[in-house]
Amino acid sequence: MSAPRTEADGQASWSVPVQVVRSPGGIDAWLIEDHSVPVLALAFAFAGGAALDPPGQEGRAALLASLLTEGAGPYDTAAYASLLRERGVTLAFEADRDGLKGTLRCLVEEGAFAAEMLALALAEPRFDQAAMERARAQRLLALRREAEQPPAVASRRWWAEAFPSHPFARPVGGTEPGVSAIDRAALLSAREAQMRRGSLVVAAAGAVGADALGRFLDRAFAASLADGNAEPIPAVPEPRRFALAVVELDAPQATGVFGHIALPPEDPAWEAAQIANWILGGGGFSSRLMTEVREKRGLTYGIGTGLLPFRGRGLVLGSVATDNARFGETLAVLREEWGKIASVGPTEEEVEAGKAFLTGSFPLGFTSTAQIASTLVGLRQLERAPDWLAGRIARLAAISVEEVREASRRLFDPAALSVVVAGRPTL
Amino acid sequence: MTEIERRRLLAGLPAAAALAASPALAPATSARPVYGAETFRLANGLQGVVIPMRRAPVVAHMVWYRVGGADEPPGLSGMAHFLEHLMFKGTPKIGPGQFSRRIAREGGRDNAFTGHDYTAYFQQVAADRLELVMGMEADRMANILLDPKDIEPERQVILEERLQIVENNPRSRFRERLAASFYLNHPYGRPIIGWEHEIRAIPREALLEFHRRHYGPGNAILVVQGDVTTERVARLAEATYGAVPASARVDRRRPQDPPHDSERRLVLRDHRVREPSLARLYPAPHAHASVEMSDALEVLSHLLGSGPASLMWKALVDPGLAASAAASYGGDSVDPSEFALYANPRPGVAPQTLEAALDELLARLLADGVTEAEVARSLREIVAKSVFARDSLMGGARTIGAALAVDLPLEYVEFWPSRIASVTAQQVTEAARAVLRRDASLTGWLVPAEARA
Numbered sequence: 001m002s003a004p005r006t007e008a009d010g011q012a013s014w015s016v017p018v019q020v021v022r023s024p025g026g027i028d029a030w031l032i033e034d035h036s037v038p039v040l041a042l043a044f045a046f047a048g049g050a051a052l053d054p055p056g057q058e059g060r061a062a063l064l065a066s067l068l069t070e071g072a073g074p075y076d077t078a079a080y081a082s083l084l085r086e087r088g089v090t091l092a093f094e095a096d097r098d099g100l101k102g103t104l105r106c107l108v109e110e111g112a113f114a115a116e117m118l119a120l121a122l123a124e125p126r127f128d129q130a131a132m133e134r135a136r137a138q139r140l141l142a143l144r145r146e147a148e149q150p151p152a153v154a155s156r157r158w159w160a161e162a163f164p165s166h167p168f169a170r171p172v173g174g175t176e177p178g179v180s181a182i183d184r185a186a187l188l189s190a191r192e193a194q195m196r197r198g199s200l201v202v203a204a205a206g207a208v209g210a211d212a213l214g215r216f217l218d219r220a221f222a223a224s225l226a227d228g229n230a231e232p233i234p235a236v237p238e239p240r241r242f243a244l245a246v247v248e249l250d251a252p253q254a255t256g257v258f259g260h261i262a263l264p265p266e267d268p269a270w271e272a273a274q275i276a277n278w279i280l281g282g283g284g285f286s287s288r289l290m291t292e293v294r295e296k297r298g299l300t301y302g303i304g305t306g307l308l309p310f311r312g313r314g315l316v317l318g319s320v321a322t323d324n325a326r327f328g329e330t331l332a333v334l335r336e337e338w339g340k341i342a343s344v345g346p347t348e349e350e351v352e353a354g355k356a357f358l359t360g361s362f363p364l365g366f367t368s369t370a371q372i373a374s375t376l377v378g379l380r381q382l383e384r385a386p387d388w389l390a391g392r393i394a395r396l397a398a399i400s401v402e403e404v405r406e407a408s409r410r411l412f413d414p415a416a417l418s419v420v421v422a423g424r425p426t427l
Numbered sequence: 428m429t430e431i432e433r434r435r436l437l438a439g440l441p442a443a444a445a446l447a448a449s450p451a452l453a454p455a456t457s458a459r460p461v462y463g464a465e466t467f468r469l470a471n472g473l474q475g476v477v478i479p480m481r482r483a484p485v486v487a488h489m490v491w492y493r494v495g496g497a498d499e500p501p502g503l504s505g506m507a508h509f510l511e512h513l514m515f516k517g518t519p520k521i522g523p524g525q526f527s528r529r530i531a532r533e534g535g536r537d538n539a540f541t542g543h544d545y546t547a548y549f550q551q552v553a554a555d556r557l558e559l560v561m562g563m564e565a566d567r568m569a570n571i572l573l574d575p576k577d578i579e580p581e582r583q584v585i586l587e588e589r590l591q592i593v594e595n596n597p598r599s600r601f602r603e604r605l606a607a608s609f610y611l612n613h614p615y616g617r618p619i620i621g622w623e624h625e626i627r628a629i630p631r632e633a634l635l636e637f638h639r640r641h642y643g644p645g646n647a648i649l650v651v652q653g654d655v656t657t658e659r660v661a662r663l664a665e666a667t668y669g670a671v672p673a674s675a676r677v678d679r680r681r682p683q684d685p686p687h688d689s690e691r692r693l694v695l696r697d698h699r700v701r702e703p704s705l706a707r708l709y710p711a712p713h714a715h716a717s718v719e720m721s722d723a724l725e726v727l728s729h730l731l732g733s734g735p736a737s738l739m740w741k742a743l744v745d746p747g748l749a750a751s752a753a754a755s756y757g758g759d760s761v762d763p764s765e766f767a768l769y770a771n772p773r774p775g776v777a778p779q780t781l782e783a784a785l786d787e788l789l790a791r792l793l794a795d796g797v798t799e800a801e802v803a804r805s806l807r808e809i810v811a812k813s814v815f816a817r818d819s820l821m822g823g824a825r826t827i828g829a830a831l832a833v834d835l836p837l838e839y840v841e842f843w844p845s846r847i848a849s850v851t852a853q854q855v856t857e858a859a860r861a862v863l864r865r866d867a868s869l870t871g872w873l874v875p876a877e878a879r880a
Contacts, residue, residue, distance in 0.1 A: 014484045036482040037818045070735075078735040082804060085734060088811030107814055130745070137750045137773040144701040144774070148597055250699055253590035284536075285515070285527035295524050298583025301591050321591045353532050360534010363483040364551050367820035 016366055018376065018386045021204075023214035025222035029202040030376045030386060031213055034369070040111055040206040040216070041369035042104040042118075043377035048194030049099040050172040051233040057182050059139060059174015061095035064190040066135045068093045068102075071126040072117075077134075080117075089114045091121065095172055098233055098310055099381060100194055105370050108207045115219035122195060123224035127187050139179045146173065150255035151319060154422035157247050158257040158317075162239035162418060197221070199230035203376030206369040236313035239418070244331075247422040254327040254423025255319065258334065260416040262307055262314035263407070265382050270314075271392075272399050272407035274307060275354040279346045279404075280337065280412065281305030281318050286353060288341065292333050293320065299330045309382055316411060327425035335414055342412035345405035354404070359393045460841035461816050462823045465657040469664060471673035472645025476831065477660045478652040478823045486653030487821040488560050489549040490568070491832040493648070494641035496619040497543040497681055497761070505621015506629050506637055508541040509585060513634065514548065515539075516577040518570040523577050526563065533559060543615050544761045545832035551820060554654040561667040568647065569671045571638055578631055586627070589620050597697040601704065601873040608693045609708045609869045613684045615764060643674020648831045652824040679761055684710070687867035698876035703778050704771050706871040707785070711766035711862050714758035714835055718846070721758030723858035724766060726850045728756040730797060730805040732768065738801070742788040743770055748781050750774075761833045766862050778872055789863055796856035806848050813844040 019031045053060040069084075069091055071077045084091060089106040091114070106114040146152035156171050163169040170178075200221065204213055238261050263273050274282075281289040281304050289303045305318030322330040346354075366372050379388055421427075467475045499506045517523040530537040535552035537560075550560040593599045603618050610616030620626075649668065651660045687710045714721040732739045732754025743749035752770040772781045816822060830840045 034482060036480070037815075039815060039818050078740070081735040082808075085736075086804065086807040086811060088814055105815065130747075133747065134744065134750070137747075140774055141702050141750045141771060145598070147701065148699045150595055251595050253587070253595045255595075283531060285524070286531045291524065294584055296580065298580035299587070301584055301588035321595070322587060323590055353528070357531045357534055360553060361531075361536060361551075362534075363485050363553065364536065364820070366483045367485060368818050370818070 014363060016389050018389060019210055020386050021210045021213050021217070023217040023222070025218040027200075027202065027217040027221050029204050029213060029217055030380060031203070031208070031210065032205045032366070032372050032376065033207075033209060034205060034372070035207040037369065038108045038207050039369045040106055040108050040114075040204065040208050041373040042202065042204050042216075042220075043101070043370070043373035044200060044202040045099040045101045045377055045381055046194045046196070046230060047099055047199040048230040048233065049096045050170065051098050051167040052190070052193050052231055053167065053170060053174070053178070056178060057186055058170045058178030060178070060182050060186055060190045061100055061194075062173050063135055063139060063179065063182055064187055065093035065095045065100060066138070067127055067131060067187060068121050068125050070131040070135060071128055072120040073124045073126075075120075076126070076128065077131050084117060087113060089117065091118060097168055097172055101377070103370060103374065111208070111212070111216050112219065115216045118220045119224040122221070125191070127184050129184075132184065132187070136179055136182070139174060140176060143173060143176055143179065150249055150251050150253070150321070150422040151257070153247050153249055154255045154257040154319070154420045157245060157420045157422070158259070158418070161242045161245055161420065163237065164240060166234060166237055168236060192226070194230040195225060196228050196230055197225040198228050200225065201377060201380040203373050203380060205372035205376065236310050239315060241416045242418045244427070245420045246425065246427075247420065248424065249422045251423045253321050253323050254421050254425035255321045256327070256331065256334075256419055256421045257317070257319050258417055258419040259305070259315055259317035260413060260418055262316040262411055264312050264314045265309035266312065267314075269403065269407045269410065270309075271395055272403045273314075273411045275351060275358065275396070275399060275404045276341070276346065276408040276411050277305055277307050277316060278354040278357065279350045280341050282307070283354065283357065286357070288337050289318075289334065292337055293330055297329070297333065299326055299333070303330075303334070311382065324424045325426050327421065327423070328427045331419065331427065335417065338412055338417055339414040341408050342414055345408045348401045351401045351404045355396055355399065359396050362393055458842060458845045461813060461844065462827065462841060464823070464827055464837060464841065466837065467657065467661045467664075469644065469669050471669065471671060472643070472676065473664065473668050473671075474648045474831065475661060475664050476648065476650045476827055476837070477655065477657040478650070478827065479656065480652055480817065480820070480823070481654050484554045484654050485551060485820060486554050486557050486651055486655055487549060487551050487824050488557060488564070489547055489650045489821070489824050489828050490564050491545050491547045491648040491650065491828040492642055493545060493646050493677065493679070493832050493834075494637075495542045495544045495546055496617060496621075497614040498641070498679060499614070499617070499637075500633070503625060503629050503633055504617045505585070505619075505626045506633060507546055508620055509582070509626065509629055510634050510637055511539050511541045511546050511548075512581050512585060513573055513578065514567050514571060516574065516581065517572050518566050519572065520566055520570070521563065523572075523574065526567070529563065530560065535560065541619055542829075543619060545829065547828060547832070549821065549824075557651070557655065557660070558663045558667065561663055565667040565671055568642055568644070568668070571642075573631055573635055573638075575631055578634075582626065582629075585620070586623065589623060589626065593618070593620065597700045597873065598704065600697065601695050601706070601871065604695050605693060605706055605708060605869065605871045608691065608871070609765060611684045611687065612682045613762060614681055615762065641677055644668055644671050645674040645676045648828060650824040650828045652821060681762060683762065690866050691869045693869060693871040695871070695873050696876045697873065700873055700875050702771065702774060703875070704873040705769065705778065705781060705785070707768040708869045708871070709766045709862050709864065710867055711756060711764060712758075713760050713763045714839065715761075716763065718758075718839070719854065720858055720861070722847055722850050723854040724756045724758065724862060725847065726802060726805050726809065727797070727855050727859050728754040728766065729809055730801050730855065734808070736804060738788060738792065739768070739770065739785075743781065743784055746784075747773055748776050748784050759830055759833055759835060759839075778874065782870070786865075793860055793863060797852050797859065799852045802850065802852040802855055806850065810844050810848050
């Protein structure tokens with residue numbers, strides 16, 4: 001990746017070769033090796049996350065994630081943090097809806113130290129009483145601040161409406177009663193439930209070869225995790241369609257969250273659907289929604305949509321904010337555009353623009369070590385093949401206008417568009 | 428060139444300080460430049476900076492104008508930011524709304540941002556599209572249209588932006604009100620996005636005049652980071668920006684604050700808020716006044732408010748008074764700004780209990796001074812982070828652009844880690860005693876509507 005090139009052959013000769021590494025101890029990882037900076041980044045994920053929070057303990061995975069770096073083995077919170085910071089190691093965990101993610105970044109020369117500190121966090125987190133109370137207070141404060149924010153309020157309600165009988169209905173960050181109910185035993189069972197060798201996926205990027213990465217992986221993971229798999233998450237059902245829901249909130253501007261089911265990431269038309277989404281709402285200032293709602297009418301600072309992939313299930317989800325008095329107009333334009341792209345489909349020019357952006361911007365996703373590792377682990381969570389990236393540009397280039405129109409018809413359904421608004425909108 | 432020499436003098440002694448780095452830290456802090464940036468200048472005044480980085484065949488291209496919210500005439504707050512939005516509305520060559528579409532069509536991303544001291548525009552594209560984006564950026568530097576039919580919808584967009592980022596968020600409103608109270612006369616007290624009634628009143632003629640006066644090559648800095656050579660960037664810059672007529676560097680003379688000599692309080696009651704927040708602001712010198720003092724304040728801010736080993740953590744978070752605490756300071760501004768402390772009480776802790784504990788900590792710090800061990804730990808933490816500076820496409824361009832746009836020299840950024848590593852405990856103690864003066868401070872509380880503070 002870092003070999004010298006001339007101006008002329010730059011783009012053509014560039015590629016992202018993914019190595020599949022197996023450590024002596026049997027830990028698998030994907031690796032993109034790149035020696036342009038002496039940095040190693042690791043991203044990993046355990047299947048589970050907030051979906052394993054038991055009813056009444058909403059926020060368990062989120063608290064677990066924050067406490068994994070709050071002291072481990074012989075080190076209390078301050079000692080553990082100082083050791084990492086003084087040697088330039090960053091380590092963080094985060095709970096997602098369906099996974100517990102970790103990221104680590106360090107200088108290559110600190111790799112052995114970083115791996116041992118990670119192993120300690122995985123194997124011997126302390127969950128000291130003081131640290132637990134601190135993390136709980138921080139989480140409660142964050143929840144009370146979220147309740148001040150229309151986008152957070154609208155999003156919570158959308159998931160609750162769309163998945164009434166699935167753990168996805170519950171907020172990743174938890175609820176006040178849920179967070180208040182979590183004790184040390186609950187954290188230990190959260191760890192037990194998901195931090196297992198069989199439910200781990202790992203990816204790495206940076207100035208490290210396969211052998212050195214193998215040693216790192218064994219230091220970090222081989223002896224620090226219990227065997228076996230995470231408790232399974234119930235399959236994600238089709239999101240429920242629902243009529244417009246308004247959450248009354250005293251705010252001058254109303255925020256809408258809207259969406260419905262999408263093709264699953266396993267569908268052969270997934271990438272055509274990505275192009276269709278780019279055209280309607282994913283393409284920033286190039287998208288139809290930004291043009292119609294922001295540029296032409298000045299109704300919002302921003303409107304956008306994205307495709308959310310889960311194993312076996314896709315969603316298309318968007319958001320917009322408009323002052324209360326004009327929110328009805330925003331909603332009318334949104335529904336009209338949603339209907340238009342579903343029935344008429346995109347133009348040839350729009351499809352070409354979408355393909356040109358998605359292929360041309362592909363290398364921009366490979367400019368920082370941490371970003372590369374996170375991209376790789378995301379692909380592993382979706383069970384993509386290791387050559388998925390290498391074939392990405394050719395696959396996108398081969399998609400026809402008709403395929404994108406077909407994907408638009410399958411993707412967008414104005415009758416299914418389910419909207420939550422937080423604020424005091426005039427509708 | 429005399430100007431650059433003068434700025435070097437003003438900015439102090441980076442090279443000498445670099446060599447004086449503490450031997451214990453030598454491996455991490457040898458006086459090598461962080462980015463290894465190279466510079467050139469065109470005949471029309473445009474300053475160019477190039478940061479070669481060969482990881483992927485892409486570049487980040489930025490143009491920084493030495494103008495921001497603090498340079499607006501009174502009564503027209505938000506104009507620098509308004510103009511930033513309108514720069515995407517076309518020229519005789521590129522139709523309204525087509526700028527970003529064209530960049531996307533070429534596989535690129537683009538955006539812009541406005542600060543109190545600068546306005547910056549950027550694109551991230553394949554290296555072979557660099558000339559194209561330079562041509563487009565040079566075009567709108569010289570030939571903006573500002574069609575009245577594009578201005579009015581965009582004014583609505585900005586009013587929506589203000590609702591979204593300020594009015595809809597009690598914590599942002601609090602920060603806006605704090606700044607407005609803190610600065611006695613300096614325009615840093617005005618919100619960058621502008622006050623609503625002034626956004627509504629900005630006329631087209633004022634926008635055109637603002638563009639004509641500030642958007643010339645002599646007032647701009649070009650920064651390119653990525654898979655390029657300086658020779659190529661200079662050649663392409665000559666072919667694109669080189670065609671823009673020369674312009675002068677604009678002198679920035681803003682109204683300055685008189686000495687702060689009173690202890691003030693601000694209480695913002697908001698019925699949307701359930702948990703209070705505390706802020707404490709002190710006037711602080713900037714790097715132009717003294718790089719040595721500014722570096723010491725940066726270390727002080729880390730030592731006080733960064734991470735679980737910091738003093739505010741130990742005094743406020745550990746004993747259960749605060750859920751979080753932080754300190755903030757940046758010396759890279761055109762005029763002096765502030766040193767700030769923030770803390771959020773744990774649910775159930777009375778605001779006055781937290782504030783008293785903070786004051787006790789500060790009193791102890793000023794009486795006893797900071798310890799060698801605390802400073803050594805802070806220096807190791809700060810310097811350890813700096814090795815990751817090159818691990819992103821645009822990080823270097825952003826850091827260097829922001830420094831040059833406030834008239835600090837390139838060396839200020841390039842030798843920052845080695846300079847910081849030479850800060851002593853005595854310097855930090857002296858900086859704390861000079862700046863953390865209660866009789867010049869503003870204490871702010873954001874509280875639920877029914878509460879008292």
